Amino acid sequence: MTNLHQKRWNLVSRLYSRLDQGMQTGQFEIWRKQLMTYIKGTHVLEVGVGTGANLSFYPQGLSLTGIDFSMGMLQKAALTAKEQRLEIDLQQMDIQDLKFPDASFDTVISTCVFCSVADPSLGLDEIHRVLRPNGRLIMLEHVRSDRWSIGLIMDVLNPILAWGLGEHINRKTGKLLQVAGFSVTEEHLWYDIVRLFTAKKLPLFSRKKQDPLL
Numbered sequence: 001m002t003n004l005h006q007k008r009w010n011l012v013s014r015l016y017s018r019l020d021q022g023m024q025t026g027q028f029e030i031w032r033k034q035l036m037t038y039i040k041g042t043h044v045l046e047v048g049v050g051t052g053a054n055l056s057f058y059p060q061g062l063s064l065t066g067i068d069f070s071m072g073m074l075q076k077a078a079l080t081a082k083e084q085r086l087e088i089d090l091q092q093m094d095i096q097d098l099k100f101p102d103a104s105f106d107t108v109i110s111t112c113v114f115c116s117v118a119d120p121s122l123g124l125d126e127i128h129r130v131l132r133p134n135g136r137l138i139m140l141e142h143v144r145s146d147r148w149s150i151g152l153i154m155d156v157l158n159p160i161l162a163w164g165l166g167e168h169i170n171r172k173t174g175k176l177l178q179v180a181g182f183s184v185t186e187e188h189l190w191y192d193i194v195r196l197f198t199a200k201k202l203p204l205f206s207r208k209k210q211d212p213l214l
């Protein structure tokens, strides 16, 4: 399954920067800058780094690592980093199976990624593991609307988009974060669909025992 996703993203990487202009300029650019202000500590991991849309916004003095499972995307990110003269350790890796030891990072960043991770709970568990105690996960993601009519439309469209594009538009990312062992604050940026999550790692014993209906 992951292999299919990887192939899809390798294909998309050829045109991604052009296709996704809307997510790299204007209001998105402002949101990307905003999330940088929530970074704590010096060891930062960006998951699903893509073509490197966030790279120009990182403050100086960080030890940066970026992962993505698409080699095509990573090659673009390497070019972006070179243009920005930014030092970043880029590695091909699946978010659902991070190869870092426990408690390696102070902050993890994810922008527009968790709509396409095949098993988001697994990915969040892995991020929880590699974060240091009290470490932060900062996410800019689109999620399912809480308004019943919009949420229903998203539920109806989701299977088609998930099948065709691997894109899930009805993820309840806030709830998934709580189940994975984070205390979560969220800001609604565009209606209640695009949200900025600031999630603090809680110790494992305070995780909820049962998944709520997700």
Ligand SMILES: C[S@@+](CC[C@H](N)C(=O)[O-])C[C@H]1O[C@@H](n2cnc3c(N)ncnc32)[C@H](O)[C@@H]1O
Pocket: 005, 009, 023, 047, 048, 049, 050, 051, 052, 053, 054, 067, 068, 069, 070, 073, 093, 094, 095, 096, 110, 111, 112, 113, 116, 117, 118
């Ligand atoms: C919509 S793009 C966003 C890229 C970038 N974060 C941005 O804000 O422009 C999603 C990225 O997540 C990556 N991705 C999706 N699932 C992944 C996984 N399981 N492991 C690693 N990377 C993944 C894709 O290859 C792609 O680069």
